[in-house]
Amino acid sequence: MKPDIESPFLPLGHISPSGDLGEALAAAALDMPGATALLRRHRVVGLGLARLRSRPANHGLPPDTAEAAEYRDRLDACLDRTRAEVRAAVAEVGVRAADIKGGSVLQLYSIRSHRDVGDVDLMMDDADAAWRLAETLRSNGFGWCDFELPWIKRDPTDGRVYGQVQLANGKLDVPVRVDIHFGGYSLRHCRRIDLPLGRPGYSVLDPMENLPCLLGNSAGDFLIRLKDVNDICLMLEAYGRPEWETTLDLVRRHHLSAFWNRLLDVVRRTSRLSDRASAVAESLVILGVRPERTPLGVFDHRRRCWVTATDAFAWGRERHGPGRAIAVAFGAYRYYRKRHELSVGPCRHRNDARLLDDLTSETCVRLVPVDLLRTLSPAGAKIVDNIRAEEAEPIPGTVSIARVEREPHSYVIAAGEVFAPTLNYGMCVRQAAVGDAVH
Numbered sequence: 320m321k322p323d324i325e326s327p328f329l330p331l332g333h334i335s336p337s338g339d340l341g342e343a344l345a346a347a348a349l350d351m352p353g354a355t356a357l358l359r360r361h362r363v364v365g366l367g368l369a370r371l372r373s374r375p376a377n378h379g380l381p382p383d384t385a386e387a388a389e390y391r392d393r394l395d396a397c398l399d400r401t402r403a404e405v406r407a408a409v410a411e412v413g414v415r416a417a418d419i420k421g422g423s424v425l426q427l428y429s430i431r432s433h434r435d436v437g438d439v440d441l442m443m444d445d446a447d448a449a450w451r452l453a454e455t456l457r458s459n460g461f462g463w464c465d466f467e468l469p470w471i472k473r474d475p476t477d478g479r480v481y482g483q484v485q486l487a488n489g490k491l492d493v494p495v496r497v498d499i500h501f502g503g504y505s506l507r508h509c510r511r512i513d514l515p516l517g518r519p520g521y522s523v524l525d526p527m528e529n530l531p532c533l534l535g536n537s538a539g540d541f542l543i544r545l546k547d548v549n550d551i552c553l554m555l556e557a558y559g560r561p562e563w564e565t566t567l568d569l570v571r572r573h574h575l576s577a578f579w580n581r582l583l584d585v586v587r588r589t590s591r592l593s594d595r596a597s598a599v600a601e602s603l604v605i606l607g608v609r610p611e612r613t614p615l616g617v618f619d620h621r622r623r624c625w626v627t628a629t630d631a632f633a634w635g636r637e638r639h640g641p642g643r644a645i646a647v648a649f650g651a652y653r654y655y656r657k658r659h660e661l662s663v664g665p666c667r668h669r670n671d672a673r674l675l676d677d678l679t680s681e682t683c684v685r686l687v688p689v690d691l692l693r694t695l696s697p698a699g700a701k702i703v704d705n706i707r708a709e710e711a712e713p714i715p716g717t718v719s720i721a722r723v724e725r726e727p728h729s730y731v732i733a734a735g736e737v738f739a740p741t742l743n744y745g746m747c748v749r750q751a752a753v754g755d756a757v758h
């Protein structure tokens with residue numbers, strides 16, 4: 320199979336392609352499943368299908384392609400409804416939240432459906448604000464996502480607790496995920512980027528201020544998709560050279576220069592930009608740095624693991640010297656090497672209580688809702704122990720996230736619910752047998 324950069328379908332999903340759109344449409348007419356697969360892979364279904372439909376011969380799209388088009392329309396409607404619910408909850412709780420990622424870059428697109436957005440992403444000041452919002456959304460019928468559990472880390476430089484809480488709005492025709500990020504945006508294994516949140520209440524982050532999220536996401540996945548390329552093209556057209564300076568600083572500081580040069584290389588090879596935007600793109604290349612070999616459109620699990628471990632090594636060396644850096648890199652390698660899957664078995668835990676003593680940026684502590692554990696437990700739903708709020712001590716750096724000790728386990732009470740912390744998703748029947756009667 321040809322690499323995506325040489326695919327005849329690529330112009331279909333590119334906002335300003337250098338390749339011939341007419342030829343791409345003709346190629347798609349001969350292989351609609353192939354074209355649809357590329358649009359899905361690159362998260363540019365909305366844009367690509369609008370172009371396919373614009374060709375009279377394509378009015379009767381094949382069933383798979385028509386289904387993809389219909390799904391995008393329904394998802395956009397459900398995203399709007401979820402965003403409205405989230406805005407109302409933010410106002411009710413009285414916290415500050417900025418719409419980031421897809422919600423931010425949508426501002427650059429003149430036609431909304433031309434940017435695929437999969438979920439609602441928010442950035443909030445700290446863990447307490449994020450979990451208060453989560454509690455309100457839970458009481459409005461949002462559920463936990465069993466494939467993406469809440470997590471926390473601590474930045475060793477300032478003690479700040481950061482992480483994510485994911486919820487799903489399952490009340491709609493298409494379930495919509497809400498990712499609440501707090502305390503900064505997490506980048507690769509152990510880096511953290513601060514984002515300016517702006518005014519109180521709900522707001523939408525400026526696309527340039529959102530760029531660290533785009534880079535964090537794409538560099539973190541070790542994958543460039545056309546949706547990222549399109550965002551950068553529109554940003555190159557929208558912002559003059561001086562406005563890119565802060566981003567360039569951040570790219571250098573967070574060791575993203577090689578990734579950045581690769582992203583710019585893909586943009587320059589695939590896009591037809593205005594003269595001014597081309598000059599800006601040219602001037603943003605970081606000289607003397609060879610582009611990383613980040614794949615376009617096709618996820619490479621093994622290389623992603625390797626690049627993440629190498630980055631963790633650089634991070635560890637900067638802070639602690641080469642000896643400690645090897646341990647950090649090995650930790651990253653072990654974590655990213657395999658996909659983790661939640662399981663409940665007999666108790667083999669020794670000192671899991673220590674997970675919360677040693678919060679760092681190097682270990683991602685996942686918080687598993689115990690009511691989710693009970694649904695997976697072979698022992699059924701029998702509750703043998705209750706975790707009570709009076710026993711709980713706040714986790715340093717937070718006010719409302721508290722821990723309770725039950726050697727060899729520990730539990731977390733947050734948003735009025737009980738969670739079992741884990742690093743490797745290996746849970747036990749004793750953890751599933753605690754009750755969430757917290758008061």
Ligand SMILES: [Zn+2]
Nearest residue numbers: 666667668747
């Ligand atoms: Zn156990």
